[in-house]
Amino acid sequence: MSLGASSSAVHINAPGAQRLPVAVRLDATAVFTILDHHLRKRDNQKRVIGTLMGIRTESDVQVRSAFAVLHSETADQVAIDEEYFQNMLEVTQKVQTREQIVGWYSTGSELNNFSALFQNYYAQQTGPHQAIHLLVDTGDRTKEFGIKAYLGSPMGVSAKPDNCVFVPVPVTLRQADGERPGLNLLRTASEEPNHTTPVLTDLQNLERSLLDVISMIDRVQNYVQSVIDGDIQGDPAIGRFLLDTLNTTTEGLEKGKLESLFNIHVQDTLMVSYLANLVRSQAEVSSRLTLVT
Template identity: 35%
Template sequence: MGSSTMLHLPSGPTGVIAKLHPTVMFNICDSYIRRNDQQERVIGTLLGAVSTDGIVEIRNSYAVPHNESSDQVAVDIDYHRSMFELHQRVNPKEVIIGWYSTSSGVSGSDALIQDFYAREVTNPVHLTIDTMFSDETTSIKAYVSTSLTLGERQLAAQFHEIQLDLRLLEAERIGFDLLKKTMVEKLPSDLEGLEQSIGRLQNMIEVVFRYTDDVVVVSFLTIQLEDICLKQSPWCQR
């Protein structure tokens, strides 16, 4: 028989476990709110550590500017590396462990971004967060990828969902529940924020004016009653 080319399929589900710190989730949601109007989603770098038993701890993150279309994606590599250098100065123990995206799952261009981060770290973790938080159990997912190859040629990256451990303290749980209930598409502009602040200040001034008027009226009535009492009743003069 002649030689044949073998199609190598990836193995079954991985045993990798990822632990997500709640501050990372809040940072990602904040970067999504602050995104440009033309952006549908935000991507960024995940920082953390990998323990000796293979557990990945996701401790920090930062957003990375990017542009993408249906068939291509461009990541600002210089910005990514500059931010990583700054983080290394503050906490040199945190290393690149993968990347995140604000989407409900894996999209077509994710394989290209995964390939970039695979050059930064071995077996990068891909974290997805659905910012609508319609279902707490499915809104946050983590993946790793394996290569689908034909002979020596890599065809694509196949994503496998991994176990994600999100542990919240009671105060963090309250904040997470509030985050799910408070839906904000984007932050107000500087002019809108100034207008809202002036409106709140005006309401506060009106409350103070009403309180001051009430105090003046009460004081005036008290003085009038005292004058009447002094003029008509000798007992008041004592």
């Protein structure tokens, strides 16, 4: 049934021939760029935006890198530095020939009317594919560093680009063990007033890791106790995972052996820290002797 011109019904335009990704895989390299861009923003800026580069498959989008985009945003209007965008895109594609524009990112905790305009702009850049939007909440310490992924589609009585509904899609952060401390460091700096944070020593990192492990154990204990008390219904998959974890971590460890291994690890950490300080002191003495002679 067709709607007349006077109808007040609201409809959402389906993407049609556009290919919809099922999920988004986000590399840590792109997150480094986004957090660094946020740390360098001006004091009067509410958020920063940038372009996501990556590779598309039939089922998902892999975001491999990103670059910042200069923009101005007031209560009445918004503008993108088109020349800067094109120059950065050209340089990026020269270095990463396989990557293409897959969407855009912004920092903050919410979407607004201007987000629909940005979405429409990047939809023109991605051609027949849907543009991905990553919303990075730098003040959220929840799962995946407060990162949410969206797809956009025009909506309204007569659908317009500046009227857009954002539909969430699953996003997975891919990070190696060596990249996690760097992300945590940038994240901590983004929450400080002057955007700086000291680099922790090995012992301080060990202490923080132990506190995180204790917090995780407390959450698991609270969950198990709630299931036993009947407050919540237990999930068999979680139960099997906990059982496998306990069998893996305690297998072959006799009573007192775990404590002995931990003490040995602490001693190794102290020795490495001592040697590092000794080498640093020797290098400082050598440089001063060179200046004297």
